Amino acid sequence: MSEKKYFPLSKENISALIVNGCHAQNWSKVSVPRDFDPARIRNCTFAGAVEIGKQSGDIVLIDGRRKVCGIYNSTLENVTVGENCFLSNVSVGLTNLIIESGVVIENAGEIACFGESTFGNGHAVTALNEGGGRELKICEKTSAQLAYLTIFYRDNKQLIDRLNYIADEFCAQIKNNRATIGCDTQIKNCQKIINVRIGKNAILDGVLSLKNGTIDSSVEAATFVGSGVIAENFIFQKGASVDEGALISSSLIGEACKVGKQASIENSVLFANSEAFHSELCSVFGGPYTVTHHRSTLLIAGYFSFFNAGSATNQSNHMYKLGPVHQGILERGCKTGSSSYLLWPARVGAFSVVLGKHYTSFDTTNFPFSYLSDEAGKSYIIPAMNYFTTGTFRDGFKWPVRDKRINKNKLDQINFEILSPYTAQKIINGREILMDLYESSEKGQPFVVLKGIHIKRLLLKSCARYYQLILDKYFGDLIIKRAERRNISSLTGLFTDAKNGANAADEFWVDICGMLCRKSRIDEFSSAVAAGKIQSLEQINAEIQKIYMAYEDDEWDWFLASYNKMYKCELFEEQSENILTFMEQWQKSSLKLLNMVTGDAKKEFEGPVKTGFGIDGNQEADFENVRGIFEENSFKIQLEKERELVNSQFENIAKLIAQG
Amino acid sequence: MATTLERVKNVTAELLKIDVATIKEDSRFVEDLGAESIQSIELVAAFDEEFDIEMDEDEALAVRNVSDAVTFIDRYIQG
Numbered sequence A: 001m002s003e004k005k006y007f008p009l010s011k012e013n014i015s016a017l018i019v020n021g022c023h024a025q026n027w028s029k030v031s032v033p034r035d036f037d038p039a040r041i042r043n044c045t046f047a048g049a050v051e052i053g054k055q056s057g058d059i060v061l062i063d064g065r066r067k068v069c070g071i072y073n074s075t076l077e078n079v080t081v082g083e084n085c086f087l088s089n090v091s092v093g094l095t096n097l098i099i100e101s102g103v104v105i106e107n108a109g110e111i112a113c114f115g116e117s118t119f120g121n122g123h124a125v126t127a128l129n130e131g132g133g134r135e136l137k138i139c140e141k142t143s144a145q146l147a148y149l150t151i152f153y154r155d156n157k158q159l160i161d162r163l164n165y166i167a168d169e170f171c172a173q174i175k176n177n178r179a180t181i182g183c184d185t186q187i188k189n190c191q192k193i194i195n196v197r198i199g200k201n202a203i204l205d206g207v208l209s210l211k212n213g214t215i216d217s218s219v220e221a222a223t224f225v226g227s228g229v230i231a232e233n234f235i236f237q238k239g240a241s242v243d244e245g246a247l248i249s250s251s252l253i254g255e256a257c258k259v260g261k262q263a264s265i266e267n268s269v270l271f272a273n274s275e276a277f278h279s280e281l282c283s284v285f286g287g288p289y290t291v292t293h294h295r296s297t298l299l300i301a302g303y304f305s306f307f308n309a310g311s312a313t314n315q316s317n318h319m320y321k322l323g324p325v326h327q328g329i330l331e332r333g334c335k336t337g338s339s340s341y342l343l344w345p346a347r348v349g350a351f352s353v354v355l356g357k358h359y360t361s362f363d364t365t366n367f368p369f370s371y372l373s374d375e376a377g378k379s380y381i382i383p384a385m386n387y388f389t390t391g392t393f394r395d396g397f398k399w400p401v402r403d404k405r406i407n408k409n410k411l412d413q414i415n416f417e418i419l420s421p422y423t424a425q426k427i428i429n430g431r432e433i434l435m436d437l438y439e440s441s442e443k444g445q446p447f448v449v450l451k452g453i454h455i456k457r458l459l460l461k462s463c464a465r466y467y468q469l470i471l472d473k474y475f476g477d478l479i480i481k482r483a484e485r486r487n488i489s490s491l492t493g494l495f496t497d498a499k500n501g502a503n504a505a506d507e508f509w510v511d512i513c514g515m516l517c518r519k520s521r522i523d524e525f526s527s528a529v530a531a532g533k534i535q536s537l538e539q540i541n542a543e544i545q546k547i548y549m550a551y552e553d554d555e556w557d558w559f560l561a562s563y564n565k566m567y568k569c570e571l572f573e574e575q576s577e578n579i580l581t582f583m584e585q586w587q588k589s590s591l592k593l594l595n596m597v598t599g600d601a602k603k604e605f606e607g608p609v610k611t612g613f614g615i616d617g618n619q620e621a622d623f624e625n626v627r628g629i630f631e632e633n634s635f636k637i638q639l640e641k642e643r644e645l646v647n648s649q650f651e652n653i654a655k656l657i658a659q660g
Numbered sequence B: 001m002a003t004t005l006e007r008v009k010n011v012t013a014e015l016l017k018i019d020v021a022t023i024k025e026d027s028r029f030v031e032d033l034g035a036e037s038i039q040s041i042e043l044v045a046a047f048d049e050e051f052d053i054e055m056d057e058d059e060a061l062a063v064r065n066v067s068d069a070v071t072f073i074d075r076y077i078q079g
Helices: A011-019 A144-152 A157-174 A390-401 A421-440 A457-485 A519-530 A537-549 A551-567 A576-605 A619-627 A634-658 B004-016 B037-051 B057-062 B066-077
Strands: A030-032 A045-052 A058-060 A066-068 A070-081 A086-099 A104-112 A123-125 A136-138 A179-181 A186-188 A192-198 A203-205 A209-215 A230-236 A247-253 A258-260 A264-266 A275-277 A280-282 A290-292 A298-300 A302-304 A307-309 A314-316 A328-330 A341-343 A346-348 A371-375 A378-382 A447-450 A453-456 A509-512 A515-518
Touching (some): A066 A086, A104 A179, A123 A230, A123 A247, A136 A144, A136 A247, A144 A157, A144 A509, A144 A537, A157 A519, A157 A537, A298 A302, A298 A314, A341 A346, A421 A447, A421 A457, A421 A509, A421 A551, A447 A457, A453 A457, A457 A551, A457 B037, A457 B057, A509 A519, A515 A519, A515 A551, A519 A537, A576 A634, B004 B037, B004 B066, B037 B057, B037 B066
Parallel strands (some): A104 A186, A179 A192, A186 A203, A192 A209, A209 A230, A247 A264, A264 A280, A280 A298, A290 A307, A302 A328, A314 A341, A328 A346, A378 A453
Antiparallel strands (some): A123 A136, A371 A378, A509 A515
């Protein structure tokens, strides 16, 4: 039995409170601890049941000011206040709340909970397809992976029914007629907060209006909601920052996301480390690192991840027929150029760059690392080219470093790899398709058309070669990675736990919104959910994390099986000289790729890029003083180090192979 | 029979849609002939096909002008 903490006010305390300018509808419903100090309650009005914890000492505000703990100039109705809070000037009032210890509320309008609420949990968001049919019931524990399965796997009705049921169960646990404001949260200059559950250590400063939502927050990953924000039916996950007049409706803002500069977000979900400034987002399924920074950009009815939107990027999901029912997919790592346009439906392969305007519904999923451009109203693709660009190479370094999530138990599972079985399978498919097209096309034929997109015939063979180059690099990388991570010093050691798994090569790999895995693992997971073996959001997240943890071994198994399939021999049965030749090819391909990326970077220091420099004087001197010289460029130096690394890794692996 | 230089000029003119007479030996593909980044890949592919060779990708993309392209291609033709 829990110890009773609150007791009715004594007559002396009531008298003291009245002297302090306080009023109550019914003083008998106001309860306090035994060592209550009435001097810390001034000019307050109480209605309904009000419990006030012990107020003592000072509290330091986030702006450094020190305040005497207590409740001043505020109206409280059906509120529990924890210990050592500073509540001051809440003009309309605090209604139906549980305010935990150490909370600061200063200069606010109305903070209240009316009726029973699930605080945004369970709100159905029409992400991806604005016309509906893929609704996601957002919850504070919704991960990118759970969202992916719920939004995309509509062919598995049992799974969807169970996932929705689990979300409903979670909401039933959350449902309350009082909203909690978590420990040490600070709320300042906010106008209206209705039916909002706020976690620990959150900071709300200058908010205009929040309705029906949850602000999840923790000691290590405080969530910030700033000036001018208007949000309704929302979930903000740990470490998110929503600021500067952002308008949010029916949306989830994931862990460590940043939203601001009047971004407008509706019926969308954005997962870890995404950023939205200025832009308009409508029915967007934004996986991790979905980034849009420009005012004139509209993202609508699309799935994105590791995405960067150029200014004035735009899509259409509406043909003025049956409503906004079209949807689009940009697989991980895509970028859209300034003023680019995509007519949905369309599917763009991973790590591709979209330039220009595209009016046909194409599917380039088997051509990752492509450039898509338009010419005379037709869409063209150059497969593989984007692998050799500075941008893709930099992204590979940038994303892991820019993971701003500092909370424990991260919700979203993220593989940062640019090359993985997921992209490699597509590269293998793409290479075969290109060679088939090359062999079946006529010399003199300017282009071929495949799934709505044009490919210049001249490029078919070259791009197939480029894809092979990438595969050679990736396969060698895997051997190097395995040897280094496991500190293996001999070939035998490398293959200790190798399996004869030819089937693994044909196992389809998927990108579950940032998490790369074998499809069969997702199938097993889905079956377990559908069968009721996984029963809560916590269990879902734990099971997904297990799949994430299996990546490295699954990738290795896939590689061994793929090697077998490609070279008709188990890698671990190869003669050591064959493995050495394989790694020599890896070294050659890796250096070649680095040379190509270097060449691409060098273009940023020569020729037309100097246009406009030295406006009334010396172009070279002006350029050099502003941009520096290529030889001293940090990225160029980084590429040099990569080159040295490749050579030293080759030496090490050659020694390992020599030891047998 | 056309020389390597003539063939390089013809391929370049056709791909970049410019008058072959405007192409000089010292013409730079990007600065002088207006080749865009994407077209450099196409040029390499077009030279591969014209001369029935497979040029080294990174070295080929590093070639900046017509004269260097001729020298580079001749290396492959002569084995």
